[in-house]
Amino acid sequence: EPVTHAIMPDATDHLVDGLLKRLDCEPAYVALRQTSQAQGVSWLMLVGGMLRDWVLFETVSADLDVVVYPAHAKPLAKALSKVYGCKCIVLDEALGIYRLVVPPTFFETNGLQGRVVMIDVAARLGNTLADDLARRDLTVNAMGLTLDDAHWHDPYDGLGDAQRRQLRMVSADNFRDDPLRYIRLFRFAATLGGLAMEAGTLVEVRAEGHRLLHVAPERIHYELCRLLDAEQCFDVIGLMQQTGLLGHLFVEWPALQQVPANGYHHLALPEHTLALLQQLEQLWAGLPASMRGALAEPYNATMSRRAVCRLGCFFHDFGKPATMALDDETGRYRFYGHEKVGAELVAGIALRYRWSQQLTRDVCALTRWHLYPHQVMGPEVSDKARHKFFRRLTHVMPELLALALCDRHSTRGALVSQADVDRDEAQLLALWAAYEVFAKAEAELPPLLSGREVMARLNLQPGPAVGRVLDQLREAQLAGELADKASAEVWLDALQDHVN
Known part of the structure; x- marks a missing residue:
């Protein structure tokens, strides 16, 4: 129920004044105000993340969530699409929810650096403003700012919860109506700087988190990626384990409890798995700057390469329960082939959550080859063997070595x-340094022969065999065995003689 809280009207005046002054410098917001006035929209309310972030951090998020009367939602969204130069995306026609992805060109024409901004225009839910805010997930997201009277609305004490740095659900029914909110709660905890979760909200997650099983997998995957892209996420994922949410998300997770600590591992497998996520946070500042830079690069529109590394850390030992066998001679458990079995399990999880082909390939590779760096990092390993490793896994090398x-x-x-x-740490860091030298040399060395030249000289048809020959040719070139096109042709002739 809405609460009465001791916040005087002037306590929010500075919030409203500061936010509106800041928004007046944002071209997308200015265009929204001008267009809504031209469309005769008399009532408009800003809601959600923008107000929350202003309270928590005094920053203005790039995206806007706008609520208007139902009759105005679609016409306003259509008019804004023309102003912004973008499509009007229908998210839910029945509820009147529309999205505008404002392109960089809009900002460039206003003399600003190009960026992408999302604006959601939604019809007000229910008969009143309070009805609309009552349907939101968390109290910090259930605040509104009506622009006609510049009034801050906070019926659920979201401002107080923000000041207490806690996340509290508006109601259990709201979570149960859209169970994705059970994981969004944890995503917000991670991305909002480690806000604590209110005790009653955690009780609801423990009791009803299983409802996540009824949510579209793509929606869950999106939230997980956002969570894993947070600066710090170890504590939050640990809380997901404690509340049982990890077991609901991954049916494979409970089996990890079967693998105990041993002579090499001081932790049982679930704790070891989470420890890798903790180590990535603790080691981060001390990693080579070039490795940190590579991991900070965007992987896709949702997450960075560091989030992919975290996925690899989480899944790397998922194959151990299925391969656990007791060695009678030593009395210790062995896990032969666990990396292969783990990669197969990850492929199944990727299919279940409908990952992209690229993400499936990369996380499977991290799982399959997570032990391999130890096989090529010693001083006794030849450069040729290392180069083969580098070329095979260059697409995930920063993630793999981290x-x-x-x-x-x-x-x-x-x-x-x-x-x-x-x-081992020194040798792994030396391996990264060697990879950087290799990658620079490979980028600067032009290929000696093209695929067409290889096919013509060996009388091959297009196919995987050509790629394998080119890989071998490149490895020989990088090892210094081939210096020019003539030596490469001699090498090819010798290869053909050997095959024949």
Whole structure:
């Protein structure tokens, strides 16, 4: 129910004044005000993330959520699409929800750096403003600012919760009506700087989090990616484990509890898995700047490469329960082939959550090859063997070596000394340095022969065989065995003689 709280009207005046002054510098907002006035929209309310972020951080988020009377929603959205130069995307025709993705060109014409902004225009739900805010997920998201009277509406004490730095649900029914909110809660906890979750809200998650099973997998995947892209997420994912949410999201998770600590691992498998996420946060500042820079690069529109690394950390040992076998001689458990089985499990999870082909390929590769860096990092390994490793996994090299470092620091059983950890860390960092040299050399070295030339000389048809020959040719070139086109042709002739 709405609460009465001791906030005097002038307590929000500075919030309203500061926000409106800031918004007057935003071309997208100015265009919204001008267009709504031209359309005769007499009542318009800003809601959601913009108000929340202003209260928490005194920053203005790029995106806008706008509520208007039902009759005005579609006409206003259509008019704005013409002003912004973008399409009007129908999110829900029945509820009157429309999205405008404002293109960079709109800002460039206003003399600003190009960026993408999303504006959602929605019809007011219910008969009153209070009815609309009552249907929102969290109290910090259930605040509104009506622009006609510049009044801040806060029926559920979202401002107080923001000041207390806590996330509290508006009502349990709102979560149950849209169970995605059970995971959005954790995403907000991670992305809003570690806000705590109110006790009653956590009770609801523990009791009813299983309702997530009825949510479209793509929606869950989007929220997970946003969560994993937060600056810090270890504590939040740990809380997801404690509330049972990880088990609802991944049916494979409970089986990890079967794998105990051992001579090499000081933690049982669930805790070891989460420890990798913690290590990535703790080691982050000390990683080579070039590795941090690579991991900070955008992976797609939703997340960075660091989030992909976190997925690899989370899934890397999922194959252990299925491969666990007791060695009678040593009395220790072995997990032969767990990396292969784990990659197969990840492929199934990717299918279930409808990942992109690229993300499936990359996280499967991180799982399949997470042990491989240790096989190519010693001084006894040849450059040719390392280069083959680099070329095979160049698309995930920063993620893979960061994962290996986190795994090393999370494996501290009685049979592992600090000297072991220090040695392996130094060798993994040396492997990264060698990869940087390799990547620079490969980028600067032009290929000696094209695919067409290889096909003509070996009388091959287009297909995988051509790619394999080109890979071998490139490896020989990078190893310094081939210096020019003539030597490459001699090499090809020798290869053909060997095949024949």
